[in-house]
Amino acid sequence: MSELNTEAISVQFQGLRALDSVDLSLKEGEILGLLGPNGAGKTTLVNVISGFQRPTEGTVRVDGKSVGGLTPDALARCGVARTFQSVRLFRRLSVLENVEISALCHAKSRNEARSTARRALEFVGLGPVARRLAGELPYADERRVGIARALALRPRFLLLDEPAAGMTDSECRDLVEIVRQLPQSFGCAVLLIEHNIGLVMEVCNRLHVLNGGRTLADGPVETVRNNPDVIAAYLGGA
Ligand SMILES: Nc1ncnc2c1ncn2[C@@H]1O[C@H](COP(=O)(O)OP(=O)(O)O)[C@@H](O)[C@H]1O
Ligand SMILES: [Mg+2]
Structure with a gap:
């Protein structure tokens, strides 16, 4: 175990x-x-x-x-992955890009990183806003992006x-x-x-x-x- x-x-x-x-x-x-x-x-x-x-x-x-x-x-x-008490997103990148950046840690290709990021975002309920700028998200959603970002590290x-x-x-x-x-x-x-x-x-x-x-x-x-x-x-x- x-x-x-x-x-x-x-x-x-x-x-x-x-x-x-x-x-x-x-x-x-x-x-x-x-x-x-x-x-x-x-x-x-x-x-x-x-x-x-x-x-x-x-x-x-x-x-x-x-x-x-x-x-x-x-x-x-x-x-081992963690989230932070205060989320710091790249506000001028999309929600998806923010998560993709962490997915790149493991991924063998950009496509793989993107699909890992999508899965993480869908899981936290942010699939529909993946294309929006991170800086435009309401506070609670920012925090969910923080979790998706950690999940993208698998x-x-x-x-x-x-x-x-x-x-x-x-x-x-x-x-x-x-x-x-x-x-x-x-x-x-x-x-x-x-x-x-x-x-x-x-x-x-x-x-x-x-x-x-x-x-x-x-x-x-x-x-x-x-x-x-x-x-x-x-x-x-x-
Ligand atoms: N980098 C640091 N330098 C000095 N003291 C710190 C530092 N980080 C935390 N502390 C102190 O260590 C103690 C534990 O802090 P912390 O782990 O943040 O507690 P918690 O997360 O349970 O609220 C607190 O007294 C805090 O002020
Ligand atoms: Mg604390």
Whole structure:
């Protein structure tokens, strides 16, 4: 079975220990929710896994093999792709071109890149606007392009950093349906960072909770939601 693991990952930013010995696993076919209050270290962990941040200590493994020190594009070729909290599109290129650029990473030809990009766009519901300029899209659609762009890398492990941030309730709900179908439709495991606990519980198979850079809990949704430490630190009002 395909698996991504972090082993004892720590990240030190001068005086701040943003991550402290975090072990996380993401297994084929699953949707893992990564939770924690603001500043808990969620984005830093995604940055480490995707090669944007070098850990101070620890190792990231894909199928048991260390991928530490690889660049983001080398990691993408190993099957690891991510989205960003803020989407930056090439506003004067078409929606399709924006996605095609990432598809070129794997594709053997321009045509292959285009068809990969089309499939990703159709999957996120943006097939009909593929020819429009990216700069003309409404906000929620921009965020979907961000997901399509990551999917065009044909990842086995997809890391989504707050994909629903700033969306309306109904836009969130549509997004959840997209996320739910990812393992089956694209064969990728998903790590989902999302603040809306209701949505997370609905779509995730397992939860990993960070607090102050440390793992507070990791397990099936039902177990974690009833964990007193998690309730105290994070779920309090939910
Ligand atoms: N590049 C950086 N330099 C210094 N401190 C950082 C940097 N990136 C993040 N941090 C700090 O690390 C902690 C974890 O941040 P982050 O991973 O963004 O948390 P989260 O995504 O859970 O909100 C925060 O205290 C944040 O201010
Ligand atoms: Mg973050």
